[in-house]
Amino acid sequence: MKLFFLIILLFPLSLFAQKQGQALVDSMLKQLPQLKEDTNKVKLFGSISFEYRKFNPDEGIKYGKEGVALAEKLGWKKGIADCANCVGINYMSKSDFTNALEYYFKALKLNEELGLKKVISSNLNNIGCIYNYQSDYNKASEYYLKALTMDEEYRDTAGIFSDLNNLGLVYHYQGNYSQALDYFFKAIKISERINRKDMETTTLTNIGLVFMQEKDYNKALEYYYRSIEIGRQTGDSQTINKDLSNIGLTYKKMGDFSKAEEYYKQALSLSEKLNNKYGIAIIFGNLAAVCLNKKDYKNTLAYYQKSAQLFEEMGQKSGLAQTQNGMGVLYMEIAKDSSETTATKRSSLQKAIGYLSNAIKMHSEMKNIKGLLEDYTDISDAWLLYGNTKLALENYKQYVFYKDSVFSSDSKTKIAKLEHQRELDLKESQIKLLEQENKIQELNAHKEKLIRKVMAGGIIMIIILAGMMAMYFVRKQQHEKLVAGEKINTLLKDQELRSVSDMLDAQEGERKRIASELHDRLGSMLSTVKLYFNSVEEQIDVMKEQNRSQYHKATSLLDEACDEVRKISHDLVSGELVKFGLVPALSQLKETIENTGKLKMEVLAFGMEKRLEGNVEISLYRVVQELMNNILKHSKADKVTIQLNKVENNLNIVVEDNGVGFDVVAARLKGGMGLKNLESRINKLSGTISIDSGRGRGTTTIIDIPV
Numbered sequence: 102m103k104l105f106f107l108i109i110l111l112f113p114l115s116l117f118a119q120k121q122g123q124a125l126v127d128s129m130l131k132q133l134p135q136l137k138e139d140t141n142k143v144k145l146f147g148s149i150s151f152e153y154r155k156f157n158p159d160e161g162i163k164y165g166k167e168g169v170a171l172a173e174k175l176g177w178k179k180g181i182a183d184c185a186n187c188v189g190i191n192y193m194s195k196s197d198f199t200n201a202l203e204y205y206f207k208a209l210k211l212n213e214e215l216g217l218k219k220v221i222s223s224n225l226n227n228i229g230c231i232y233n234y235q236s237d238y239n240k241a242s243e244y245y246l247k248a249l250t251m252d253e254e255y256r257d258t259a260g261i262f263s264d265l266n267n268l269g270l271v272y273h274y275q276g277n278y279s280q281a282l283d284y285f286f287k288a289i290k291i292s293e294r295i296n297r298k299d300m301e302t303t304t305l306t307n308i309g310l311v312f313m314q315e316k317d318y319n320k321a322l323e324y325y326y327r328s329i330e331i332g333r334q335t336g337d338s339q340t341i342n343k344d345l346s347n348i349g350l351t352y353k354k355m356g357d358f359s360k361a362e363e364y365y366k367q368a369l370s371l372s373e374k375l376n377n378k379y380g381i382a383i384i385f386g387n388l389a390a391v392c393l394n395k396k397d398y399k400n401t402l403a404y405y406q407k408s409a410q411l412f413e414e415m416g417q418k419s420g421l422a423q424t425q426n427g428m429g430v431l432y433m434e435i436a437k438d439s440s441e442t443t444a445t446k447r448s449s450l451q452k453a454i455g456y457l458s459n460a461i462k463m464h465s466e467m468k469n470i471k472g473l474l475e476d477y478t479d480i481s482d483a484w485l486l487y488g489n490t491k492l493a494l495e496n497y498k499q500y501v502f503y504k505d506s507v508f509s510s511d512s513k514t515k516i517a518k519l520e521h522q523r524e525l526d527l528k529e530s531q532i533k534l535l536e537q538e539n540k541i542q543e544l545n546a547h548k549e550k551l552i553r554k555v556m557a558g559g560i561i562m563i564i565i566l567a568g569m570m571a572m573y574f575v576r577k578q579q580h581e582k583l584v585a586g587e588k589i590n591t592l593l594k595d596q597e598l599r600s601v602s603d604m605l606d607a608q609e610g611e612r613k614r615i616a617s618e619l620h621d622r623l624g625s626m627l628s629t630v631k632l633y634f635n636s637v638e639e640q641i642d643v644m645k646e647q648n649r650s651q652y653h654k655a656t657s658l659l660d661e662a663c664d665e666v667r668k669i670s671h672d673l674v675s676g677e678l679v680k681f682g683l684v685p686a687l688s689q690l691k692e693t694i695e696n697t698g699k700l701k702m703e704v705l706a707f708g709m710e711k712r713l714e715g716n717v718e719i720s721l722y723r724v725v726q727e728l729m730n731n732i733l734k735h736s737k738a739d740k741v742t743i744q745l746n747k748v749e750n751n752l753n754i755v756v757e758d759n760g761v762g763f764d765v766v767a768a769r770l771k772g773g774m775g776l777k778n779l780e781s782r783i784n785k786l787s788g789t790i791s792i793d794s795g796r797g798r799g800t801t802t803i804i805d806i807p808v
C-alpha cells in the first residue's frame with residue numbers, strides 16, 4: 102500500500118462546501134408536497150439533492166433527477182442545469198464518474214447557452230476534478246485553466262482561489278512539487294488578503310502534503326499544525342480531524358508507527374463525534390496500514406474489514422477499491438512471512454490475487470489510473486511469489502503502460518503548453534481591441550481589392566465545379582463497388598444460414614437416432630430379459646437344467662444391456678465437449694444459462710489452444726456445472742466470471758460470482774454432498790480446490806490441476 106490514503110486525504114476544492122444534515126433534509130421534504138409544479142419546486146428538488154450528497158447520494162440522485170424532469174416539463178433551462186449539476190455531485194460522491202461527467206456536461210451546455218459564466222466556471226471546476234482523479238491531467242488542466250480565465254475575468258476571488266488549488270493538485274499528482282507549491286502559495290496570498298481562514302487551512306494542508314512527498318517531514322508537520330491551530334480558533338472540527346490524520350500519515354512515513362497510531366486514533370475519536378462515516382472509513386484504512394507495517398496481521402484484517410463495510414454502506418467505490426488492494430497486500434505479506442506448508446502459502450497468495458483483481462476491476466470502471474498503477478505493481482509481485490512469471494510479467498507491463506500514460510514528459514509538456522496558450526489568449530484579446538481600431542482605416546484599401554477578389558472567386562468557382570464533377574465520378578465508382586460488396590455479403594449470409602440449418606438438421610437427426618437406440622435396442626433387450634425371468638419363475642421346479650441355461654442367458658443379456666447404456670451415455674456426452682473441447686463447451690453452457698435471463702456469464706481463457714485429455718475435460722466440465730448449479734440455486738448473483746489460465750503444466754480455474762456468499766466452514770461441517778463431490782472430482786485429478794466466501798461478499802472458487 103504505497104499511495105492509497107494519501108490520495109484520499111488530498112482535498113480538491115468544489116463550489117459546494119455547505120454543512121447540512123438529515124434534519125435540514127427532513128424539513129425540506131415536509132415542504133415538498135405543499136408546493137405547486139413550478140420553478141420553486143424545482144429549486145427545492147435541487148436543494149434536497151445537494152444536501153443528500155454527503156450521507157445518502159442515492160437519494161440525492163433520485164430527487165435531483167425529479168427536479169430535472171420537472172424543469173424539462175416547464176421548459177426552464179436554468180432549473181435543468183442546476184438540478185443536473187446536483188445529480189452530478191451525488192454521482193461523484195458515489196465515485197460513479199461516468200454518470201457524473203454526463204450530468205456535469207449537461208449542466209455546462211445549458212449554462213453556456215444561457216451565458217451564465219460564473220456558474221460555467223463551477224461546472225468546469227467539477228469536470229476538472231473528475232479528470233484529475235482519473236489521472237487525465239491534460240484534460241484536468243484544460244478545464245481548470247478555462248475556469249481560472251473566467252474567474253479572473255469576473256474577479257471572482259473565491260473561484261480564483263479554488264482554481265489555483267486545483268491546478269496545484271494537478272502538479273502535485275504528477276510529482277512536479279515546485280510548480281505545485283507555486284500555485285498553493287498564490288492561493289494562500291488570496292485567502293490571507295480576504296481574511297478567509299477556512300480557505301487558508303485547505304491550502305496549508307495541501308502544502309504540508311507536498312513537503313511530506315518530498316520527505317521534508319518537519320516542514321510538513323509545521324503546516325499541518327498551523328492548519329490545526331486555525332481550526333481550533335475558528336471551531337472547525339473537520340479541519341482538525343483532517344490534519345490529525347495527515348500528521349499520523351507523516352509519522353507513518355517516518356517509520357514512527359506508535360505516533361502514527363496515536364494521531365490516527367485521535368482523528369478516529371473526533372470523526373466518531375462528528376458522525377463522519379467517510380472519515381472513519383479512511384482512518385480505519387490508515388490504522389490497517391500501520392498494523393501491516395508492524396506485522397500485526399490480525400488487527401490489519403479487522404481494520405480493513407471495518408473500512409470496507411463503511412465504504413460499501415456509503416456506496417463509495419473508490420474507497421472500497423483501495424480497501425480491496427489493501428487486503429490483497431495483507432495476504433501477500435502473510436504468505437511471505439508464513440512458515441507453513443507451500444499449500445498454505447499458495448492459498449494466501451490466491452486470496453491476495455483475488456482481492457487485487459477486484460481492485461483492478463473497480464479502478465478500471467472508475468478509470469482511476471493512479472489506483473491501477475498500484476494494483477498492477479502489487480498483483481505482479483503476487484504472481485511472482487506464486488511462481489507464475491508469465492502473469493507477473495504481463496501485469497508489470499500493464500503497470501508500465503499506465504505509468505507512461507500518466508508521468509510521460511509528453512503529458513507534462515501538454516500541460517505547460519495549455520498554460521502558455523492561456524497567456525497567449527489573454528494577450529490576443531488585448532491585440533484584438535487594437536485591431537478593431539485599425540480596421541476602420543483599412544476599409545478604403547479593401548474596396549480596391551474587392552474587384553480582384555471577385556475575379557479570383559470566379560476562377561475558384563470553376564475549379565470547385567471541376568472538383569465536384571471529379572468527386573461525382575469517384576463516388577459513383579465507389580457506390581458501384583459498395584453494391585457489388587453488398588451482393589457478396591448477401592451470398593455469404595445465405596451460405597451461413599444454410600450451414601446453420603444443416604447443423605440444426607444434423608442435431609435433430611442425432612436426437613432421433615439416440616431415441617431410436619433407446620427404444621429399439623435397449624428396450625427390446627430388457628423386455629427379453631423380463632420374459633426369460635418369467636419363464637424361469639414358472640418352470641423352476643420342472644426344468645432345473647434348462648432354467649440354469651435361461652438364467653445364464655438372462656445374465657448375458659443384462660450385461661449387453663449395460664454395455665448399450667454405456668455406449669448411449671457416451672453418445673449423449675459426445676457433443677460440444679468431446680468434439681471441440683472444454684472452452685467451447687463452457688461457452689455453450691454460458692449461452693444456455695444467459696438465455697434464462699437470470700445472470701450474465703463471462704468465460705475467459707488463456708493458454709488453452711491445445712486440448713486436454715478427454716477424461717480431464719469431462720471431469721472439469723462437471724465441476725463447473727456443479728458450481729453453476731449451486732450459484733443458480735443459492736447465490737442470488739447476477740454476474741459470474743470463469744477464468745481458465747494454463748501455464749506450462751498447470752491449469753488454474755477461477756469461478757467468481759457477486760452473490761450473497763456463504764459460510765464455507767459451516768457448509769463443510771454440515772457435510773453436504775455438493776462440496777464433497779467437487780473435492781472428490783478434483784482429488785482424482787491430483788488437484789486442489791479453494792473456496793473464498795462470506796456473507797454478503799460473493800464467492801470465489803480457485804482450482805489448480807496438473808495437466
